[in-house]
Amino acid sequence: MTLQVRSRPAPNLLKTAKVFDFFCGCGGASAGFRAAGLEIAFGLDNDSDAAQTFQSNFTGAEFILADIEQVSEDAIDGLVDAWADHPLLFNACAPCQPFSKQRRGVADPDDTRLQLLYHLLRFVYRHRPELIFAENVPGLRDGSAGKDLFQRFTQALSELGYRVSHGVIRSQDYGVPQRRGRLVLMASLLGSIAHPKETHGPDSPSPKYSTVADWIGSLPAIAAGETHPTMPSHRAARLSPLNLERIRATPPGGGWRDLPPHLQPNSRRSGFKGYTDVYGRLRWNAPAPALTTRCISYSNGRFGHPQQDRALSIREAAALQTFPIEFTFTGNLNSQAKQIGNAVPALLAQRFGESIIAHLKQLSQNDY
Template sequence: MIFYDFFSGCGGTSQGMREAGLTIRLGIDFDPDAARTYRKNFRSARFIEGDIRSLKAKDIAKYISSSRRRRPIVFGACAPCQPFSKQKRPSRQDDSRKDLLGEFHRFVRAYLPEYVFIENVPGLQSIDDETGPFARFLRLLAKLGYWHDHKVVVASHYGVPQHRRRLVLLASRLGPISLPKPSHGPGTRRRKLPSVWEAIGHLPPISAGETHPTIPNHRAAALSERNLLRIKATRAGSTRKDWPEDLVLDCHRGYDGHTDVYGRMAKNQPSSALTTRCISLSNGRFGHPVQHRAISVREAACLQNFPMKFEFLGNLESTGRQVGNAVPVAMARTFGKSILVHYRRYRKAKRR
């Protein structure tokens, strides 16, 4: 089974699908650093560095024609989620990226892949339910003869050490399809959710602003003396409520919102959802649970289930953004395996 990764970023979905047993044929993204990262880690795949809005369906024909008759194909898409984020919604109602799902549909319509996988923030589903991008996409899938199932899932229930809620869709032209059941949490054999420390506890300590000499991307952002005092005053799993009065920022006085910023992760629980600023102490609960700094790029990658050998290229800000934007590898792997199981059952039923 062959996988094509639209809006691939650095390749979180591709890595999960590869671990599930799919062959990665093509990645598409416009970010140059993500393109470099993808090419380095998926050397046998091809990559198109460009905006999908400027691509024609025929532009990927050469990557599909050689395999089309022999093996089924899977199209995956995780379009940029910022237009649908709760934090961005008030100022981004006219964001042109909202129609990227429609752009993806051009390729689905042209090649009719046996399977489609989509991951995005829950807000993609809730904005303008009847005429919004997700509702339109579902109607277009139905017209093309696809069965589908979709749901807002929690990533920690699929082996990801994060409280990350995402809208996921699986579609198939071969028959009715359902999302895989959770592997972790209540009602499963693994009732304990994966924790931060299970993901990052093996990494050696570094200081704020330091880069480890041998572990790729184990690099942490520097902290001002003031912010170093603030994180030292914050307990693991806690927030700025621990600070003495002289460390409180003026903008936080009398304000109870954004409680996660400057917070520390708890060791024995999943982290909060990583964002594009996941290595910045002031942008979320991204403080290391033990060391006095924000998590490193490598630690963020571990929380996204990337293997240690997966290397990210670019500067500190870019690599952190790539990791935060990625689909968690363990979740993509689970959905990739469910696609393979569905196809095997289809083949078995067809032979009867």
């Protein structure tokens, strides 16, 4: 790179780290980092609805609504200078769709989303944050579309002096009520950094995984197409008469194969080989499958309520993504579902945020 590097004084590691959230979406990662004790200083995203959600929940943070390709790395000079004596954490959870196993076919080499992490490097090179966090689908590291990109990204960080740790984790091992495998990268200019230990599952402090019932079992009942009068975002999509008949015939934990022949979708009965986990209900006493951008659609995944004859509401989907109950969303129903499905589970970010705080504390005690 031929970018200008700015010098920063060594921060006071006892001061609260400031989070600069690139590709912030609605703020799932920021919600978790804030819960851990970090402070959110900045957000950047190109989705106007997600931007409004982020800004309404993180009122003290600066925000840029734009594609990162269109933002100069010097655009945040003033904000970086304002927090010169604080450690900085650059969070970079870029859109994962080009690398997802849910994607059909081969990734388009001209898809500009494949290059987003390189644009982040412009900001890293100029400002040298002490810490970097990135979360994405495992295909970013292991898939054909992302493997070379990820290797070059981690190599660039190493050449800049970062100690890098990355690996595929299971979100349910950190208390998230979803079976959701994710690639997590952590990098530090200050010294070696490691992923936190699992909090849930065998040989952990909580042997049992969090379940759907733990997170949405106490929410009030509503019908398909209904909005709860007092609970924000507790709104469920309508169901067609046919899909209402289907979900009434679906047992808890069941799917389209459990339907009588006359209710089974034609594409499934004719030997469809695509997604099979559709037209399904969740199980109360188990984690949910990974939520997607269509997490409130009964026909697009196992997103039917375990008991009520409807799909998940926005509030329930947000709860399964471990957003706090007071977190509010803006945009229409589909936009809110997209924001939630694209988000980093807040509790996952919280656990990693806590480990980042421990990393800084340990270094401060070692007189870094």
